[in-house]
Amino acid sequence: MANYKDGVIRDGSSIGLGNALGNLKNGIIRNGSSPGLGSALGNVKDGVIRTGSSVGLGSAIGNVKAGVVRDGSSAGLGKIVGKVSDFTIKGIERERDDEIVAVYHFLIKKFL
Incomplete structure (x- = not known):
């Protein structure tokens, strides 16, 4: 199971433990082990999830609204x-x- 602490997503079952899978900072998801570092995998803006490396840019692959x-x-x-x-x-x-x-x-499993 994965966990999240201080912007870093890890593969351990306890918060803050495990190997880094990637990070989240300012709406951009990256594959690095520290927030803001690594190659951009995707981004989010106004509920829309995109594949680009800058917030709001790239192909839209999905969205979230009202918990759905x-x-x-x-x-x-x-x-x-x-x-x-x-x-x-x-x-x-x-x-x-x-x-x-x-x-x-x-970072966990592609489903969109």
């Missing part, structure tokens, strides 16, 4: 994929819903 995850390119549109709670890892609960889902997609 969809595969559309605009917030609230598209086929329902699940709920945010389905993609939440330990320790990340206080982050924005779109960031929670994007971290899961880019």
